[in-house]
Amino acid sequence: MIDLKKLQLEVFQNKLDKWFNTTNIDMEFNLLNWELAEAFEAYHKDTWNVWEELADVAIFLLWLSEMLWVNLEEEVVKKIEINKNRKYKKSWKWHVKV
Numbered sequence: 633m634i635d636l637k638k639l640q641l642e643v644f645q646n647k648l649d650k651w652f653n654t655t656n657i658d659m660e661f662n663l664l665n666w667e668l669a670e671a672f673e674a675y676h677k678d679t680w681n682v683w684e685e686l687a688d689v690a691i692f693l694l695w696l697s698e699m700l701w702v703n704l705e706e707e708v709v710k711k712i713e714i715n716k717n718r719k720y721k722k723s724w725k726w727h728v729k730v
C-alpha cells in the first residue's frame with residue numbers, strides 16, 4: 633500500500649529544495665488547474681504523456697495539501713467511506729444525492 637503522507641512530505645521537500653512556491657495558495661490552485669488542463673489536452677491529442685500529466689496533477693495536489701496542512705491520505709480515506717455510504721436516486725438525466 634502506498635504511504636501517501638510520506639509521498640506528500642517527499643514531494644514537498646523537493647519543492648523546498650528547488651525554491652518553488654510554498655506560500656502562495658491561490659497560485660498553487662491555479663497551477664493544479666493548469667496541470668489538469670495539460671492532462672486533458674494530452675488525452676485529447678492521444679499523446680502518451682497523459683500519464684506524466686496525470687502524475688503532475690497528483691504531485692501538485694500533494695504540494696497544495698501540504699501547504700494547507702492537510703493530510704491528504706486521511707482525507708481521501710474518509711471521503712471514500714462517505715461516498716460509499718451515500719445514497720443516490722436516478723433521475724432522467726443524472727444521479728441525485730438523497
Ligand SMILES: [Mg+2]
Pocket residue numbers: 667670684685688
Ligand atoms: Mg505538466
